[in-house]
Amino acid sequence: MFKLILQSIRQTLVWTVITGMLYPLLMTLGLQLLFRNQATGSLVERDGKVVGSALLAQQFQGATYFWPRPSANSYGISAAMSGNSLAASSGSNLGPTSTTLQTNVRAAAKAFRDANKLAADAPVPADMVYASASGLDPHISPEAAQLQVARVADARKAGVDDIKALVEKSIEPPQWGFLGQSRVNVLMLNLALDEKFPVKK
Amino acid sequence: MTTNEIIQIVLFFGIGIALTPILGRFMFKVYTGEKTWLHPVLQPVEKLVYWATGIDPAEEMTWLRYLWAVVLMTTVGFASLMAILMTQKWLPFNPAGQDNLSWHLAFNTAWSFTCNADWQSYSGEAVMSYFSQTIGLSVHQFISGAAGLAILVAVGRALKRASVKTIGNFWVDLTRGTIYIVIPLSILWAIPLAWQGVPQAWQNYATAKLVEPYTTSVPKLDDKGNAITKSVPKTDDKGQAVKDDKGQPVMVDQPVMVDQKVDEQIIPVGPVASFESCKQLFTNGGGWFGVNSAHPLENPTPLANFLELLAIIIVPMAQVFMFGLLVGNVKHAWCIFAVMLGLYVASFGVAWWAEVQPNPVTDNIVPHMEGKEQREGVMNSVLWGISATAIDNGSVNSMHDSWMPLAGLMPMWNILVGEIEFGGIGCGMYCMLFHILITVFIAGLMIGRTPEYLGKKLDAWCATWAVIGVLLPNAACLIPTAMSVVMDAGTSSMANQGPHGLSEVLYAFGEAANNNGSAFAGLNANTPWYDVALGVAIIIGRFAPIAAALAIVGRLASKKTVEPSAGTLPTHGWTFGLTLTGVIIIVAALTFFPALCLGPFIEHGLMLAGRTF
Structure with a gap:
């Protein structure tokens, strides 16, 4: 028995060195060399400043920008404590018979219809009324982007067709033609908007 | 589709x-x-x-x-x-x-x-x-x-x-x-x-300057980080001041709110x-x-x-x-493989069907994207959820808590049958062994022969340990679930009310007792009660099957091998495969049907009636 205990301790130590230290260290060196941008979080820069990650949603609520999907965790930002700290990723975790879910869905549908001047009974894309799993979903459906075109064009005093063309261009089809769903990256689209159709002050 | x-x-x-x-x-x-x-x-x-x-x-x-x-x-x-x-x-x-x-x-x-x-x-x-x-x-x-x-x-x-x-x-x-x-x-x-x-x-985590900074209202804190409150008269729903018996206004503490500028996002890496x-x-x-x-x-x-x-x-x-x-015996292995695959694919079919049904509670807006990501969509979310629970993986790419009731039932079912639809690496197969031995016993009793498995005669020792290997994890799931729903320490952690609250707790102990690790994540499990009770369920769920499997094969290794005879029940082919499937379903259904009725089944009925909690 004593021998087994000693072997257990030595085994745990050896595996800690191999799989806990050598493995992640060598992988970090290798993958940083191979995929520098992805390995550091797919950061996006504008004028030399980091303005976000291409893979994470940010809150947009003004008329001049396309809106992302609803988030159950304020898009990963906790403002309550001391400034802007990290909020853990989270979905709403509301079940299908939750009163709160019903309230949230109806409020999101109304806000979307009002902002985009849709009829009170116009169908709203599901991705714009249901909160995402991570609270950080960077994408919306192409339909959800199209429905926002008129509002954004109006707020930026740009042509509807120009904005529409920009949206069309930013639609990512299913990967390799069959994996996943069509989608639009909201942060990247909004950055392209700022570049091509800056808000006139 | x-x-x-x-x-x-x-x-x-x-x-x-x-x-x-x-x-x-x-x-x-x-x-x-x-x-x-x-x-x-x-x-x-x-x-x-x-x-x-x-x-x-x-x-x-x-x-x-x-x-x-x-x-x-x-x-x-x-x-x-x-x-x-x-x-x-x-x-x-x-x-x-x-x-x-x-x-x-x-x-x-x-x-x-x-x-x-x-x-x-x-x-x-x-x-x-x-x-x-x-x-x-x-x-x-x-x-x-x-x-x-x-x-x-x-x-x-x-x-x-x-x-x-x-x-x-x-x-x-x-x-x-x-x-x-x-x-x-x-x-x-x-x-x-x-x-x-x-x-x-x-x-370290990167910091990004938001493209569209905004201002939000947060509670004001004092030097020690506690929220500052002020006393204000309490008002009812109509905005009228509430008075006590003596006609004095009732006062309540309200946090003082201040504007907080939000202009940065922290990007976690590692x-x-x-x-x-x-x-x-x-x-x-x-x-x-x-x-x-x-x-x-x-x-x-x-x-x-x-x-x-x-x-x-x-x-x-x-x-x-x-x-x-x-x-x-590769034929035997392919027979088990087929049984596992059959149960796995069937649970995927049911869950996918259930998840694309409209929900009257949310005005029938489909697809049901609550707790799902746009790049994956419904099918990939369901396929993942079912795969990670049929197999003892337990990762998620959508929030199971927000799945439709009968869709959420299927991951729970996969976990509760004991993680044997391929299951965990190693444990999926040796947990399946218990069901195989039980099947061989039942079939042996039906045709009146001594039960044999792979040329070894099975005895009471093997049967006892096989039953222990199946039942101890089940007990480690149901007993603490029952305790949790009658204790304040248990019910106060539920994020959802009504039958869905029970589902959250049953799911948590089911996954712990079967070492899965996925969750109806609304349950706030980081409390002394849940941390300790789930920890203990995990220990039982890990070591009871390991001990049972090793005890059984230790016994069988010491026995002589006998040549198969005309009376030996073959452990491959349709007859064995279907009997095994039947045993697996019956054992799990007998154990968990009452609890599942009170959770997902009732919730499904109430959802169709538009009832919310």
Whole structure:
């Protein structure tokens, strides 16, 4: 028995060195060399400043920008404590018979219809009324982007067709033609908007 | 059901099945000590590990000593991991300045990772330092998986032996599995994941300037960080001041609110890709980030999603073929494979159907995207949820808590039948062994023959341990669930009311007792009661089946092998496969039907009636 205990301790130590230290260290060196941008979080820069990650949603609520999907965790930002700290990723975790879910869905549908001047009974894309799993979903459906075109064009005093063309261009089809769903990256689209159709002050 | 969806499903199962004989044979070679193409590079490492840990690879162990080796190694791992988690504030590689974990969270997490459950009562990016994630948690993702495979190898080896008392050497099985299977596959999978956008970095979290900063209202804090409140008259729904018996206005404390400018977003990174590949491949499932593979940085693209999905199934599928080679009966292995696949695909079918139904509570807006990501969509979310619960992986790429009632039932069902639809690596197959033995017994009783399995006569010892292996985890699920719903400490953690609240608790203890680790994540499980109770359920769920499996095969290894006769029930073919399926369904249904009726079934009816809680 004593021998087994000693072997257990030595085994745990050896595996800690191999799989806990050598493995992640060598992988970090290798993958940083191979995929520098992805390995550091797919950061996006504008004028030399980091303005976000291409893979994470940010809150947009003004008329001049396309809106992302609803988030159950304020898009990963906790403002309550001391400034802007990290909020853990989270979905709403509301079940299908939750009163709160019903309230949230109806409020999101109304806000979307009002902002985009849709009829009170116009169908709203599901991705714009249901909160995402991570609270950080960077994408919306192409339909959800199209429905926002008129509002954004109006707020930026740009042509509807120009904005529409920009949206069309930013639609990512299913990967390799069959994996996943069509989608639009909201942060990247909004950055392209700022570049091509800056808000006139 | 679109063409793209069908292509993805067919490719997914097709690649998994095609890889089964290839990987299964490779694993068989590794464990029997045959040379593989990896040996020239890795055999020196294997020998180095034996030397460094003082192991004689030729030493053989009895089943009891083998069991002790598993228990002791897990316990040493638990103690060291708990120590790391409770002192991470003072340890290196903590750029985000994470605090130490509470004793109960450390207790729960340490057992959870050393027992291959990887249940998480915490959100990784907000709680864990890089030291804890890699040198602490990640190590156990490797060796707890390899330990499960080692036990299955010992089980298969022992069934093939006759008239001996020993079943192999745990340290040798563990070392070979880790070096030739777990580490190479983890490296192989991490590379495309990093290419697709999973971070792999040691530096601190990045900070981004928001494109559209905004102002929000937050409670004002004093120097000590407590919210400042002021006394205001209480008002009723109509805005009228509430008066007490004497006509005086009733006062209540309200937090003082101040405007807070929000202009920065913190982007959490870390050595995620190397962690992620091992997590997906070896049925761990404990994510780097809180929402696991629903996080865009942990599962960035549909291709990454497909690769991570594939990683869930390949080793568990291959283990069945490897078992067939070990016991020298590949026909039997394919029969078990078919039973597992059948149950798995059936549960996927039911869940997918249920998830695309409209929900009157949310005005029938479909697809039901609550708790799902746009890049995956409904089909990929359901396929993942079912795969990660049929197989003991427990990762998620959508929030199961928000699934439709009958869709959410299916992951729960997969967990409660005992994680045998391929199941965890190693444990899926040796837990299936209990059901096989029970089937052989029942069939033997029906046709009036002595029950035999793989040329060994079964006795009361085997039957007793098989039943223990099935029933102890079930008890470890139902008893604490019942306790939780009658205790304040239990009900106060539920995020949802009504039948859904019960589902959350039943799911939590079901996954703990079967070492799965996925969740109806609304349940706030980081409380002393849930941390400790779930931790204990995880221990029982890990060691009861291991002890039972080793006790059974230890007994069978010491017996003589008898030649099959005309009266022997064949353990392959339709008759055996269907009987086995029947036994599995009946055992689980008898145990859990009442609890499931009170949870998902009632909720489904109430949802159709538009009732909310």
